[in-house]
Amino acid sequence: MIRGILTLAGKELKHIRRDPRSLALLFLLPLIMMVLYGYAINMDIKDAKLGVLDSDNSWATRQVISHFDGSEFFRIYKHYSSRDAVTEALQSGAVKAVLIFPADFTEDIGRGISPKMQVLLDGSDSNTGKIIQTSIQQILSQISFGPNTQPMLFNMEARVWYNQELEGANFIVPGLVAVFLMMIAALLTSITIAREKETGTITQLQLSPATPAQIIIGKVLPYIVLAFFVGLFMLLFALVYYQIPFHGSPLLLAGLSVAYLFASLSIGLLVSTIAKTQQVAMAGGLFATLLPSIILSGFIFPLRSMPTVLQWISTIIPAKYFLEILRAIMLRGVGFTYVWKPFVALIVFTIIVMTISTLRFRRQLRR
Amino acid sequence: MKARLLPLIKKEFIQIFRTKPMLGFIFVMPILQTLLMGYAVTTEVIHVPLVICDQDRSADSRHFIQQIEQTEYFDIIEITPEYEKIAPYFDNGDANAAVVIPPHFSRDVREFQTPTLQTIINGSNSNTALVAIGYLQGIVAKFGQHLQSELVNEMQYYGSGQPPVTIQAEDRVWYNPNFVNAYFMVPAIIGIILAFSTMILTAINIVREREVGTLEQLMVSPLKSHQIMIGKLVPFALLGFVEISIVMVAGKIYFNIPMRGSYWLLFFTSFLMLPTTLGLGLFVSTVTKTQQQSMFLAWFFLVFIILMSGFFFPIENMPQWLQYLSLLDPLRYYTDCLRGIFLKGAGLQPLLPQIIALGVYGVAIISFAGARFQKRLV
Numbered sequence: 001m002i003r004g005i006l007t008l009a010g011k012e013l014k015h016i017r018r019d020p021r022s023l024a025l026l027f028l029l030p031l032i033m034m035v036l037y038g039y040a041i042n043m044d045i046k047d048a049k050l051g052v053l054d055s056d057n058s059w060a061t062r063q064v065i066s067h068f069d070g071s072e073f074f075r076i077y078k079h080y081s082s083r084d085a086v087t088e089a090l091q092s093g094a095v096k097a098v099l100i101f102p103a104d105f106t107e108d109i110g111r112g113i114s115p116k117m118q119v120l121l122d123g124s125d126s127n128t129g130k131i132i133q134t135s136i137q138q139i140l141s142q143i144s145f146g147p148n149t150q151p152m153l154f155n156m157e158a159r160v161w162y163n164q165e166l167e168g169a170n171f172i173v174p175g176l177v178a179v180f181l182m183m184i185a186a187l188l189t190s191i192t193i194a195r196e197k198e199t200g201t202i203t204q205l206q207l208s209p210a211t212p213a214q215i216i217i218g219k220v221l222p223y224i225v226l227a228f229f230v231g232l233f234m235l236l237f238a239l240v241y242y243q244i245p246f247h248g249s250p251l252l253l254a255g256l257s258v259a260y261l262f263a264s265l266s267i268g269l270l271v272s273t274i275a276k277t278q279q280v281a282m283a284g285g286l287f288a289t290l291l292p293s294i295i296l297s298g299f300i301f302p303l304r305s306m307p308t309v310l311q312w313i314s315t316i317i318p319a320k321y322f323l324e325i326l327r328a329i330m331l332r333g334v335g336f337t338y339v340w341k342p343f344v345a346l347i348v349f350t351i352i353v354m355t356i357s358t359l360r361f362r363r364q365l366r367r
Numbered sequence: 368m369k370a371r372l373l374p375l376i377k378k379e380f381i382q383i384f385r386t387k388p389m390l391g392f393i394f395v396m397p398i399l400q401t402l403l404m405g406y407a408v409t410t411e412v413i414h415v416p417l418v419i420c421d422q423d424r425s426a427d428s429r430h431f432i433q434q435i436e437q438t439e440y441f442d443i444i445e446i447t448p449e450y451e452k453i454a455p456y457f458d459n460g461d462a463n464a465a466v467v468i469p470p471h472f473s474r475d476v477r478e479f480q481t482p483t484l485q486t487i488i489n490g491s492n493s494n495t496a497l498v499a500i501g502y503l504q505g506i507v508a509k510f511g512q513h514l515q516s517e518l519v520n521e522m523q524y525y526g527s528g529q530p531p532v533t534i535q536a537e538d539r540v541w542y543n544p545n546f547v548n549a550y551f552m553v554p555a556i557i558g559i560i561l562a563f564s565t566m567i568l569t570a571i572n573i574v575r576e577r578e579v580g581t582l583e584q585l586m587v588s589p590l591k592s593h594q595i596m597i598g599k600l601v602p603f604a605l606l607g608f609v610e611i612s613i614v615m616v617a618g619k620i621y622f623n624i625p626m627r628g629s630y631w632l633l634f635f636t637s638f639l640m641l642p643t644t645l646g647l648g649l650f651v652s653t654v655t656k657t658q659q660q661s662m663f664l665a666w667f668f669l670v671f672i673i674l675m676s677g678f679f680f681p682i683e684n685m686p687q688w689l690q691y692l693s694l695l696d697p698l699r700y701y702t703d704c705l706r707g708i709f710l711k712g713a714g715l716q717p718l719l720p721q722i723i724a725l726g727v728y729g730v731a732i733i734s735f736a737g738a739r740f741q742k743r744l745v
Contacts, residue, residue: 021656025663033670040674040685048683064534090541092717093707114535123543124710126551127410128681133538134501141508144533153476153514155483156507158500161457163490171492191659279571280388282662287396295407300679302495304414306407324460331491334458 004210008218012192016222026226030180030234034173038242041172041300048132049077051095053086056105060115060145065099067143073135090122096132097121109145162331169242174326175299177234178319181257182264182293185227187285189268192219193361194281205365212362220265227261247333256325256339259346263318264289266353273360293319321345371590375598379572383602397560397610401617404556405549408679412498417441417464418456422448425473427517431510435466440502453487463489464499476514477521542710549622554709555678556618557611558701561637562644562672565607567665569648573599573740574661577652582744592741600645607644611637627712636704636722642729643697650736653743672698697728 016023050068054061068074077095080086089095100118108115119136123129163170196202205215232254238244267288275281295301296310297319303311314320321342328339336343384390417435421428435441444462445452456462467485469475475482486503490496543550576582585595618624647668655661674680675689675696682693693699700721707713707721715722 019657019659022660022663025660025667029663029667032667036671036674036689040689041680045681045684088717091707091711091713093703109532112532114532116535116537119536119538121538121540123540123546124551124706125681126543126546126548129540129543130411130546131498133540134505137536137538138501138505140534140536153479153511153518154472154481156504157483157485158503159485159487160490160496161487163493163496166490166493166496168493171494187662275388277386278658279575280386280392282571282658283389283392283567286662286666287392291400291403295403300494301408301410302412302492304416305409305411310403310407327491328458328460332458332460338458338460 004214005218005221008210008215009221012219012222015192016226026184026230027233030176030184030230031237033180034176034234034237035241037176038169038173041168045128045131045135046072047075048073048097048128049095050074051078051080051086051089051098052076053080053083053098053100055103056101058106060106060109061101064101064117064140064143067139068099068136071135071139073139086120090120093122095122096128097136099136115145170244170331171327172300173238173242173244174330175297175323177231177238178260178297178322178326179290179293179299180234181227181231181261181322182267182319183286183289184230185223185261185264186268186271186289187282188223188227189220189265190271190275190281190285191278192223193269193272194275194278197275198277202365212358212365215365216269216358216361220269224258224261224265227264228257231257231261244330246330248329249335252336252339253326253329256329256343256346257322259343259350260318260322260325263322263346263350263353266350266357267318269357269361270353273357273364292317296320297323299323315345316349318346318349321349372594372598372601375585375590375595376601379598379602382572383606393564393606393610394613397556397613398617400560401553401556401614402621404552405618405622408552409548410494411548412495412502413439414442415440415464415495415499415502416444416462417466418453418462419443419446420448420450420453420465420467421446422450422470423468423472424448427473427476427514428468430513431466431468431506434506434510434513438502438506440499457487457489463492463495464503466503477518547622549618550624550710551706552678553614553618553622553624554705555676555702557614557637557705558640558676558698559673559678560610560614561607561640561701562669562698564610565603565641565644566648566651566669567662568606569600569603569645570651570655570661570665571658572603573649573652574655574658578656578658586744592744593737595744596649596737596740600649603648604641604645607641608634608637624709626709628708628714632715632718633705633708636701636708636718636725639722639725639729640697640701642733643725646729646732646734646736649740650732653736653739672696675699676702678702697725697732700724700728 052065054065065076069076078089080089080098086098086100090098098120100120102116105115105117121129121133160166196205210218239246268285271284271288272281275284293299296303296314296317298314299319303314303320324342325339328334383393419432419435421432432443432446436443441464444456450467453462453465457465465487467487469482469485472482472484484507486500488496488500540546573582576585590598619626648665651661651665651668655664675693676698677693682690682699685693703721704718704725707718
């Protein structure tokens with residue numbers, strides 16, 4: 001029984017060794033991606049470009065403008081002299097918003113009434129647009145003209161736990177590890193069986209004395225080991241290059257990662273029992289892993305902001321659970337008692353998907 | 368010439384349509400992607416789970432809690448007087464924010480002792496944390512105003528002097544006044560689908576023919592090498608147009624995406640984008656030996672050009688060196704065109720730089736990849 005598995009695993013290992021280019025890509029691509037993504041995924045807005053149309057041009061308007069120029073959020077990009085120029089600037093995307101001061105801005109202040117102004121915003125990027133709108137409102141609300149400044153009634157102290165510097169990489173990079181592991185593990189397995197089918201060598205497996213379960217374990221084992229090393233490699237890189245803190249136990253993480261690898265591989269197996277050619281297997285593997293793991297796992301986009309239906313769907317995405325585990329152990333440094341729930345979810349997922357694919361595979365072998 | 372090309376193109380279509388699951392991917396995937404991205408790709412932060420530690424239990428603290436309840440930004444999961452109860456919620460990941468109202472808060476305010484309200488945020492997700500802090504500051508500021516008016520009523524505190532004036536700003540949001548996420552995402556999906564279907568399929572398809580050996584059969588046929596190339600590329604170009612039409616129809620029907628510009632310009636820019644993606648697919652096919660390798664490499668190119676295109680993440684937020692790098696990304700210019708045409712009704716003139724860039728990249732990439740491909744054929 002074990003010998004049969006080992007023989008198959010050895011054969012698969014030869015496949016991997018014979019294709020050093022793929023093997024190199026397997027380690028190199030995640031590396032490049034991690035460097036790019038760690039920097040590129042950045043939602044906080046800095047130096048958003050503002051335009052100004054100032055028909056008043058007085059001490060008061062200059063004071064307002066300097067409030068914006070002084071904040072790290074905004075940068076005054078250009079002063080415009082006509083409405084048409086403003087329209088063109090918004091349309092070409094040169095500025096994100098324009099502050100428009102009417103000619104009687106200062107006059108109103110002198111008369112003791114609230115001066116009026118207009119803010120034009122480019123709403124096409126809904127996410128950025130909304131953030132820019134609130135921050136403009138926030139800055140404007142802090143400005144007041146007049147003799148009486150009111151005393152503070154109370155202070156507000158904001159504390160941040162776990163990631164005090166609000167370092168984006170600390171959040172994104174562990175997520176990258178989860179997404180890439182899923183893709184690599186699922187893709188590799190989905191291709192192996194499809195390749196046997198395409199080249200016709202599946203008949204040899206049918207004739208062999210190995211049982212379907214042995215064949216599956218034998219085929220999957222080398223990839224589990226391989227994916228484990230890729231994952232380890234990525235994590236080490238994250239720790240060294242990005243200096244991501246690791247507050248929890250590495251051993252616990254290693255143990256729980258294996259559960260995640262099995263879950264990913266089981267998806268690959270399922271795809272490969274459906275696909276007849278490598279091409280279909282790849283497309284299916286990509287489709288079943290790439291988008292859901294990036295979008296529905298809480299990797300970047302907060303799940304709680306999504307429609308309920310999508311939140312339900314996210315409960316069958318293994319990457320979601322592994323992300324919870326990764327972030328809990330690395331950033332919050334908690335122990336097993338806090339992460340057993342996602343762990344159990346991964347196990348249940350693996351058992352269900354593995355059973356389905358073994359059954360399907362057995363039927364295909366008999367034919 | 369034409370008589371030779373047509374059968375080749377026809378053969379390619381027969382091959383595509385013969386693989387049923389592939390057909391499913393080609394037609395179902397764009398629709399699913401449109402739905403998924405239209406809904407899910409949101410960086411909006413709402414329903415942040417929040418614990419309130421109310422050690423004051425006064426009318427003021429109740430008013431404050433009410434103000435938090437009224438927003439959809441936070442979901443209050445527990446109100447407790449015990450400070451120690453907060454940490455377990457955070458460790459479990461059940462709460463991402465907390466507010467602590469200290470004992471005697473209400474009394475201290477009235478005695479001008481300036482007590483301190485404490486807010487705690489789970490910083491692991493730096494993006495949502497920043498936004499949540501902003502929301503809390505807004506709510507606290509409002510609460511401050513409320514307290515001030517209370518004090519004025521209670522003790523006639525600010526009796527004298529002219530109150531300071533604040534600015535009355537009127538916001539006008541152009542192009543997407545309700546900040547509908549799908550309006551921004553769905554036009555850009557067109558670019559991704561086009562890149563995916565033309566680049567990856569082209570690469571894998573050619574490598575497969577080489578792997579199975581049927582490319583050699585084409586080589587010994589009377590077809591010239593550039594004819595073989597065109598015969599390989601045209602079907603996928605047509606397929607690309609079918610795919611983007613599917614996305615457009617799905618976006619129109621499902622999300623009611625406004626189309627403020629011209630369809631002609633849209634198709635023109637799409638046409639300009641094709642040589643780039645087809646060329647990249649062709650290039651991948653010339654540097655890889657197996658389908659697996661070509662898929663890895665094509666996938667890498669795809670992820671790279673999607674990331675750098677500003678599809679998910681605004682390019683302005685990236686570090687400067689990445690912004691320069693993004694100038695190399697053809698999809699960036701196409702995405703600009705798509706969003707500009709759909710949402711802003713942009714015409715030829717504002718998009719001219721993008722269109723020129725697309726044209727230059729297209730010619731450069733397809734000629735480079737084409738030369739490599741033909742050299743390998745001969």
